[in-house]
Amino acid sequence: MSVQVTGSQxxxxxxxLTVSYGSFVLMRDLNFTIGRGEVFIIMGGSGCGKSTxxxxxxxxxxxxxxxxxxxxxxxWDVSPEERDKVMRRAGILYQSGALxxxxxxxxxxxxxxxxxxxxxxxxxxxxxxxxxxxxxLAGFEDFYPSEISGGMRKRAGLARAMALDPEIVFFDEPSxxxxxxxxxxxxxxxxxxxxxLGTTIVIVTHELxxxxxxxxxxxxxxxxxxTMTAKGNPNELLKSSTxxxxxxxxxxxxxxxxxxxxxxxx
Amino acid sequence: MNSHSPPSISLxxxxxxxxxITVGGRWSLGASPDTAKAHAALSAGCSALDFSAEALDxxxxxxxxFLLGVIRRARQSNMEVDQSGLPAGLNRLIALAFAVxxxxxxxxxxxxxSLLERVGEASLSIPRKLGDILEFLGEATISLSRxxxxxANFRWRDLLLMMQQTGASALPIVTxxxxxxxxILAFVGAVQxxxxxxxxxxxxxxxxxxxxxxxxxxxxxxxxxxxxASYAAVLGTMxxxxxxxxxxxxxVSPMDFLVLPRTLALVLMxxxxxxxxxxxxxxxxxxxxxxxxxxxxxxxxxxxKAALSLANVWIGLIHSVVFGVVIALSGCFFGMRCGRSSxxxxxxxxxxxxxxxxxxxxxxxxxxxxxxVIGV
Ligand SMILES: Nc1ncnc2c1ncn2[C@@H]1O[C@H](COP(=O)(O)OP(=O)(O)O)[C@@H](O)[C@H]1O
Ligand SMILES: [Mg+2]
Numbered sequence: 001m002s003v004q005v006t007g008s009q010x011x012x013x014x015x016x017l018t019v020s021y022g023s024f025v026l027m028r029d030l031n032f033t034i035g036r037g038e039v040f041i042i043m044g045g046s047g048c049g050k051s052t053x054x055x056x057x058x059x060x061x062x063x064x065x066x067x068x069x070x071x072x073x074x075x076w077d078v079s080p081e082e083r084d085k086v087m088r089r090a091g092i093l094y095q096s097g098a099l100x101x102x103x104x105x106x107x108x109x110x111x112x113x114x115x116x117x118x119x120x121x122x123x124x125x126x127x128x129x130x131x132x133x134x135x136x137l138a139g140f141e142d143f144y145p146s147e148i149s150g151g152m153r154k155r156a157g158l159a160r161a162m163a164l165d166p167e168i169v170f171f172d173e174p175s176x177x178x179x180x181x182x183x184x185x186x187x188x189x190x191x192x193x194x195x196x197l198g199t200t201i202v203i204v205t206h207e208l209x210x211x212x213x214x215x216x217x218x219x220x221x222x223x224x225x226x227t228m229t230a231k232g233n234p235n236e237l238l239k240s241s242t243x244x245x246x247x248x249x250x251x252x253x254x255x256x257x258x259x260x261x262x263x264x265x266x
Numbered sequence: 267m268n269s270h271s272p273p274s275i276s277l278x279x280x281x282x283x284x285x286x287i288t289v290g291g292r293w294s295l296g297a298s299p300d301t302a303k304a305h306a307a308l309s310a311g312c313s314a315l316d317f318s319a320e321a322l323d324x325x326x327x328x329x330x331x332f333l334l335g336v337i338r339r340a341r342q343s344n345m346e347v348d349q350s351g352l353p354a355g356l357n358r359l360i361a362l363a364f365a366v367x368x369x370x371x372x373x374x375x376x377x378x379x380s381l382l383e384r385v386g387e388a389s390l391s392i393p394r395k396l397g398d399i400l401e402f403l404g405e406a407t408i409s410l411s412r413x414x415x416x417x418a419n420f421r422w423r424d425l426l427l428m429m430q431q432t433g434a435s436a437l438p439i440v441t442x443x444x445x446x447x448x449x450i451l452a453f454v455g456a457v458q459x460x461x462x463x464x465x466x467x468x469x470x471x472x473x474x475x476x477x478x479x480x481x482x483x484x485x486x487x488x489x490x491x492x493x494x495a496s497y498a499a500v501l502g503t504m505x506x507x508x509x510x511x512x513x514x515x516x517x518v519s520p521m522d523f524l525v526l527p528r529t530l531a532l533v534l535m536x537x538x539x540x541x542x543x544x545x546x547x548x549x550x551x552x553x554x555x556x557x558x559x560x561x562x563x564x565x566x567x568x569x570x571k572a573a574l575s576l577a578n579v580w581i582g583l584i585h586s587v588v589f590g591v592v593i594a595l596s597g598c599f600f601g602m603r604c605g606r607s608s609x610x611x612x613x614x615x616x617x618x619x620x621x622x623x624x625x626x627x628x629x630x631x632x633x634x635x636x637x638x639v640i641g642v
Contacts, residue, residue: 058515094508096508101504115419
């Protein structure tokens with residue numbers, strides 16, 4: 001694996017972000033920077049607010065305080081049209097794939113192209129076939145999302161997310177619900193894309209294998225203190241972190257004994 | 267060892283301040299002994315508790331639950347608990363249950379709010395709900411204005427598909443309902459009119475009733491159950507699957523892409539279905555008039571024609587267009603505001619149908635009053 005030059009320029013800067021549902025504060029005081037070309041991992045126990053943080057980063061949920069800066073643009077202080085313009089350069093792979101179920105896979109991948117390019121139908125067809133081939137789904141163009149397996153749905157979702165050659169792609173638990181082999185293939189696909197296209201990748205995951213294999217930077221969200229308690233390259237965090245919760249997360253709890261549960265919440 | 271020995275509990279006091287609980291036999295769910303006595307005896311002023319399980323054959327969760335209750339209670343009254351007499355597996359399960367303390371505030375308080383409180387809360391939520399509806403209507407209007415300027419972002423293919431699903435596919439049910447309604451109106455009318463020998467007025471009764479309001483109302487109710495429910499269920503499921511989020515982050519307005527084609531399709535199809543329903547209703551009346559009342563077929567048709575005015579037809583069509591808007595928007599509103607679970611989709615569908623039908627009745631009343639006022 002080649003060594004990447006990462007973090008040279010910031011892609012997204014998050015400053016003093018607080019995220020809440022009504023009066024229930026989920027996360028407060030988040031400060032981190034996602035550099036261009038990085039594979040940035042958001043870690044944390046389930047229910048700590050990873051998906052919600054992702055929603056804030058992609059414009060689906062307004063934060064209750066703080067800023068998200070895409071370059072010079074303060075994402076939540078500009079008009080919805082400006083936000084759309086920023087998101088046009090982003091792709092998102094949802095936790096469940098979120099393919100539009102009334103459309104075939106080809107139509108799913110084609111919709112972003114139809115929306116934002118002036119390509120002719122024949123060109124769109126070629127582009128769709130190429131993107132489908134990239135994720136290993138050549139020949140499945142005319143299938144509906146309900147007719148393929150979960151792993152294939154994730155890959156089709158990735159093809160759709162990559163349709164417009166985005167500068168940044170967000171993933172919500174890409175390998176959840178996949179068997180280890182499919183999960184590994186998806187990881188490989190993600191890293192290929194990030195290295196060959198220079199795409200910035202933001203991933204929510206708790207797959208340790210993925211975290212160490214592909215992560216170049218990360219933050220750890222802690223459910224008890226409701227803020228981030230660590231940031232940095234996950235491999236270095238494993239070596240140097242002094243926070244017992246982070247270490248336990250990165251070492252799968254450190255032990256398999258039920259006694260290891262002492263007073264912890266699952 | 268007898269594998270069918272019944273489960274047993276006994277209590278004794280080996281020393282005056284030590285309580286011992288002896289469990290034995292075969293404990294299984296549904297066949298546990300009366301544990302209340304043991305709980306009651308626990309408060310007998312001892313300062314230590316231990317267990318004996320030598321006669322225990324088999325056990326399952328029923329025994330664990332009993333012991334958990336006893337231990338919790340003993341700890342509360344500051345007794346010293348010695349679990350060494352219990353099998354190792356049982357002790358591990360007990361330790362596991364105590365390992366993670368109950369999350370404070372996690373359990374939902376089951377305290378029932380008082381009547382006043384509930385009424386107050388319900389009233390306070392009305393402005394929020396109204397605001398939500400107004401916001402949706404505003405967005406729908408903006409989307410419509412984009413459509414009129416030719417800038418709405420949706421696929422014509424979707425519109426045509428919706429028109430087929432809401433229009434052509436609904437013909438069988440509309441046929442059935444309006445034909446039967448025509449029959450019923452004719453029968454009910456005939457009973458009264460025959461008294462005066464005025465059977466021929468059955469034709470005008472059925473004609474005017476169907477064309478002016480009943481055709482539109484029956485079509486509207488059929489569409490609320492059929493199309494309104496389907497809109498809410500489809501959009502609700504799209505919410506659950508994050509498909510709507512995927513549209514939003516692509517910069518495609520769900521209002522344009524999902525709500526607009528559905529509303530347009532129903533608004534275009536409702537008048538057509540209503541005209542069809544009118545014809546079917548009149549046909550129903552004709553069947554009764556000619557076969558049961560023995561009216562002359564030609565005479566029936568002429569009487570119908572004489573009774574119908576163009577104004578009545580227009581009023582019926584206005585009803586149908588407004589019903590189309592009401593049904594489509596209530597279906598889409600509840601679908602778009604659907605929660606993230608399968609039961610939320612069910613709730614959305616129910617609400618869509620109920621408010622669709624209420625909307626139809628209210629709109630009918632309003633239009634009827636307005637017609638009365640302007641005298642048509
Ligand atoms: N729509 C919502 N309204 C209120 N609370 C929510 C909503 N969605 C999620 N939550 C709460 O926010 C917390 C974090 O959810 P989420 O971001 O999905 O966690 P994660 O992805 O880290 O597992 C959960 O504990 C959940 O109770
Ligand atoms: Mg999540």
